[in-house]
Each structure stands twice: as C-alpha cells, then as structure tokens.
Amino acid sequence: xxxxxxxxxxxxxxxxxxxxxxxxxxxxxxxxxxxxxxxxxxxxxxxxxxxxxxxxxxxxxxxxxxxxxxxxxxxxxxxxxxxxxxxxxxxxxxxxxxxxxxxxxxxxxxxxxxxxxxxxxxxxxxxxxxxxxxxxxxxxxxxxxxxxxxxxxxxxxxxxxxxxxxxxxxxxxxxxxxxxxxxxxxxxxxxxxxxxxxxxxxxxxxxxxxxxxxxxxxxxxxx
Ligand SMILES: Nc1ncnc2c1ncn2[C@@H]1O[C@H](COP(=O)(O)OP(=O)(O)OP(=O)(O)O)[C@@H](O)[C@H]1O
Numbered sequence: 001x002x003x004x005x006x007x008x009x010x011x012x013x014x015x016x017x018x019x020x021x022x023x024x025x026x027x028x029x030x031x032x033x034x035x036x037x038x039x040x041x042x043x044x045x046x047x048x049x050x051x052x053x054x055x056x057x058x059x060x061x062x063x064x065x066x067x068x069x070x071x072x073x074x075x076x077x078x079x080x081x082x083x084x085x086x087x088x089x090x091x092x093x094x095x096x097x098x099x100x101x102x103x104x105x106x107x108x109x110x111x112x113x114x115x116x117x118x119x120x121x122x123x124x125x126x127x128x129x130x131x132x133x134x135x136x137x138x139x140x141x142x143x144x145x146x147x148x149x150x151x152x153x154x155x156x157x158x159x160x161x162x163x164x165x166x167x168x169x170x171x172x173x174x175x176x177x178x179x180x181x182x183x184x185x186x187x188x189x190x191x192x193x194x195x196x197x198x199x200x201x202x203x204x205x206x207x208x209x210x211x212x213x214x215x216x217x218x219x220x221x222x223x
Contacts, residue, residue, distance in 0.1 A: 002065075003032040003161050003194040004053065009062035011048050011217075022048040024217035026062075032161070033192040035185055037205035040214035046198045047166060049214065053196060054087050054164045055079050067161050084113050088155030088163040088193075090184075092170035094147040096139040096154075102126075103135045106154045113158065125153045128190065129183055145176035152184055156191065163188065165197040169204065181207050 011023040022045045030036055038046050051057045053064055055071045064071050066086050074082055096105050106125070107117045126132045129149045139147055148168060155163050168184070169177030181197075181204055188195045197208065205211050213220040 001032045001067075002029045003034075003067055004030040004196070005063075005065040006049075006053065007063045007065075009049070009052055009064070010060045011045075011052060011057070012060045021217045023052065023059075023062075026214075026217070026219050028212060028219065028222060030162075030194055030196065032194055033189065034210060035188055035195045035208045036197070037208035037211045038196060038198045038214065039200070039202070039205050039211060040220070044214040045217040046214055048217075050164050050166050050196065050198055053162075054089060055083055081113070084109055085158060086161045088158065088160040090148075090151050090155050090163060090165040090168045092167040094139070094144075094151040094171075096147055096150055098139055101136050101138055102131060102142075102150050102153075105139065105150055106157050109154065110158050115158070121159070122153075122157060125156050125187070128187055129153050143176075144172050145180055148172060148180050149183065152180070152187070156187055156193065159191065160193065162194040162196065165195060167198055167200065169199075169201075174201075174203075177201075177204065178207075 007027050009023045009026040013020040013022055026049065038049060040046050052059055071079060106122060110117050126135055129152060131149055131153060134142060134146060139150065169180055172180060184195065185207055199205050212222050
C-alpha cells in the first residue's frame, strides 16, 4: 500500500526576477513502512518538500496524498485534525514543553485530539526507545539524544501513518545521532510506519531503505 504520493509538486516564491522555484515538478510515492532519506545541497528544496508533504504550507501546483486522502481537499480545520492523527513530525530542535515531564510531552497530542491514551503502547514505545526510567523526568534533565528520543516517542504516540523528520539529529553528536536513527528505523519497522527524513549526512542517509536526491527543486535521483 502507498502511504504517501506526491504528484508534480511545485512551490514558487516571489515573481519576475525574484522568482524562486523551490520545488519544480516533483513526483514520487512511498510504500507503507518504507524509510526514505531526502538529501541535496543547501537550498535544493528539502525543507520546502517536507513542509508540503505535511500540509504546513500550500503548493503552487500539484497534489499530496497521505494514504487515500488528497490533503488539498481538506479545510484548514480538517487539515489540523488530519495532521495530528496521521503525521508525526520530528524537527532538529526537539520542541519539548519544558514544564511537562516526558510522559506528559508524549501523550499531549493524543489528549489534544480528545483520544484515549493507549497506555500499554506508550509504555512499549518508552521501553523500545530506552526511556522507561525517564518517564517522569523533566526534559531539561535529559541529554540531547534522550530529548530527541522523547520527540520521536511523541511522534509515534498517535500511531501516525507517516513520520516527517527534518534533520532530526542535527543537534546531536554523530554517535548519538546514529543510535537515535537506528531506533527511529527500528520503531518504524516494528510499527510499520513510513518515514521521510531530511539529512545532510550521507552516512545517515545510508540507513534508509531509499534515498531521494534533490537539486534546484527537481528530483535528481531516487535509489
Ligand atoms: N519563504 C520563502 N520565501 C522565499 N524563498 C524561500 C522561502 N523558503 C524557501 N525559499 C527558497 O527556496 C529554496 C529552497 O529552500 P529550502 O529551505 O527548501 O532548501 P533546503 O534544501 O531545505 O536547504 P537547507 O539544507 O539549507 O535547509 C531556496 O532557494 C530558498 O531560499
């Protein structure tokens, strides 16, 4: 089953001499459970692509389907709910709430959505990510790698169809980064979740099932 389909994505900024074609006709699809790395030089359109896949910004042209939903067909409110249920985001800055403990940070999106927390599943995520003994710690008492594992746990918690990660290990040393990415890969396989991850690091990209290369807003390669 395809969990993600991008068709002829275009995102243009500015006009005339200042026109920037951040995305210039990108199409690909991703199978459920696949781990895709997106690489490319600075300015090639990686972050723009991730924003468009996550419905965080509107396209100039093209369509994105997450599972069977064309996200351009959703109203603003519907898209907010859809995103919360179907997409997990992991960013370079961990974006944890400093006054909430690890457990509270992880279940917050589920509670905001008015859903019941699957305590057994949350416990399993905590154990899988090596966070079981940190459940009631405050984020500031954790190392960078631990904080990013909490952010991954939070992204996984709502059992999303797809996880979009923008340089998720950009703030970590390379050993911690590899540990965190290994866990991200392991959890995605275990729970059959699709991952699209931007990275600058070729070693990290090699961990993925597939690498998509961007250049000047175009797909340079897909292997
Ligand atoms: N809001 C914006 N307004 C105008 N131009 C933009 C905007 N956002 C991005 N761009 C331009 O679009 C192009 C692609 O940017 P994008 O951030 O997607 O690249 P990137 O590959 O993620 O780069 P980096 O690796 O440096 O983060 C760049 O030329 C950038 O300057």
